[in-house]
Amino acid sequence: MSSEKEIQEKIATLQILQEEAEALQRRIVEMEILENEYRKTLETLEFFESIENDVEALMNLGGGVFAYVDVKNSKKMLVDIGSGVVVEREVGEAIEFIKKRIKRIEENQEKMTSMLQQILAQVQKIQQEIAAKQQE
Template sequence: MAGMNEQDPRALVMQHRELQKRAEMIQQQITMVKISVDDCTKVLKTIEELVNIEEGTEMMFPIGSGSFVYANIGRVDRIVVDIGSGVSVERPLKDAQEIMEKRKAELEKAYENMNASMAQVSQQMQAIEAVVSRQQQEQQAQGQGQVPR
């Protein structure tokens, strides 16, 4: 942000607004990725629990909005997993677990990158705020110096 001190305050305000919009967009993405990471965590915990469940066991499964349905577990040795682009495949528990662990690791890396981007944008916003504040103080000081005593 070299040369920022010489910039027009209006240009700095515009840059700040753009950075603010970018920060809001990044924050929305961070929220969505965090939800996906949490979802992967739930799936991995469920897969771990399936090892202890016998076929034919009656369980409650979520169907949305805090509602559940009772169902009997027909098979516990395979899971249908979304592998992307709307494609789902049936995989053994171990393979499904590996797919979900890989997905979770990728999401966590994206989460970290987005947080780093957010920190960078915040830093840029703070730099602009400091320059604008300094410019305002200088203008006030000049204005006070011109007032007759």
């Protein structure tokens, strides 16, 4: 195989790997955003667990509009368990559910970060190979 053809193939492989790396980086950022959202939810649930009486809260209606609402039963929560299925849970159960989701996200982030590091190592290796071929 000619040196020029090898270089072209390596460049094509390099571009594919770079696109995969960018996609993984975007997914990792999305997961960080989701994890932050779950952590805020966890804080709120822990607040509800700590209070004894009814509480007044602000409810986000969207578009920067909020409404004052009275939370009559702060010990029961409606939890989306997936596929749009919502079930009533005690606040402690909701906390455990959210903690499990956070743990899964962290595990997935670790896997994706490891995959990203492997891809970046391949990218670096191919870049070095291309540079060496161009020196010939």
